[in-house]
Amino acid sequence: MPATDRTERFRRRLRALYYGETRRSARFRLAVLSIDIVVIGFFIAAPVIRETRYFLPVDYALAALLALDIGARMLAFSPERPWWRRPSMWIDLFVLSTLLAPQWLFNLGFLRVLKLWSLVHSDLFWRTLGRRLDDTRWEDVVKSVATLLTFVFVVTGFVYTIFLGSHPQLTGYVDALYFTIATLTTTGFGDITLPGALGKLVSIVTMVAGISLFVRLAQAIVRPHKVVYPCPTCGLLRHDPDAVHCKACGTLLAIPNDES
Known part of the structure; x- marks a missing residue:
């Protein structure tokens, strides 16, 4: 068998595992998602365990799996939409x-937690773990929560990396997380403040962006539920x-439901 045929056959097998509907495909995707969740947990804990002897072995093992x-996934992607057009792939790289x-x-390293955002916004996640919530109100809620958590840990990691030791009470990762939550919620205890113009800018961005993300989460929870079904005429989703x-063009719709 020519090498090109073997390569194409291998690509089809990978595509079936990542995008197929069989039990084998579902188990494969569940294993991939489990590894992603472990990787995200490692990223969150990395500042705390960096000085231990287990850090580098675990780091390189996760690098090999990733x-x-x-x-x-690069081999499994279809030629119509190659991997370099997907933001999640650049985040993973x-x-x-x-x-x-x-x-x-x-x-x-604090930017590694962006993988949480890319994971929850991926088709792989919603075809596997979020299958029952796909195209429902809870899909928007889960995505909003993931975006908010990603923002919290990105800001926490930035504060920990840049400002550690710049304030008497900013001595560890938990202190950076405490500052981020207090600033994001505009509680403003004032026991930890970031010095200089950069510190003030970080605080401003955290408050403004945090309020916006909270509002988006609230909207996802309380707004009327809509189903995702593209109109064949005008494209309203x-x-x-x-x-x-x-409601936009009056075209007759045939939205499927649980009874149909």
Whole structure:
């Protein structure tokens, strides 16, 4: 068998594992997501365990697993939409670079938690763990929560990396997390403040962005539920669950439901 045929056959197998509907595909995707969750947990705990002897072995082991996953997904992607057009792939490549060079790129390590955002916004997540919530109100809620948590840990990591020791009470990762939550919620206890113009700018951005993310989360929870169904005429994507006609152009819709 020619090498090109073997490569294409291997690509089809990978595509079936990542995008198929069989039990084998579901188990494979569940294993991949489990590794991603472990990686995210490691990123959150990294500032605390960095000085232990287990840090580098775990770091390189996760780098090897992530590299295999990235390579497999690159092969599995269809030619119509190659991997370099997907923001999640660039995030994963950046995360991989920080894992391969943890000592040199540790100051950028706080950006690794962006993988939480890319994971929850990926088709892989919603076809596997979030299958029952896909295209429901709770999909928007989960995505909003993931965005908020990603922002919290990115700001916490930045404060910990840049401002550690700049304030008598800012001595560890928990202190940086405490400052981030207090600032994001505009509680403003004032026991920890960041020095200089950069510190004030970080506080301002944290408050403004944090309020915006909280508002978005509240909207996702309380706004009326809409189903995702593209109108064949005008392309309007969201409609009322019992809609018969498109509110924008009046086209007759055939929105599927649990009874159909």
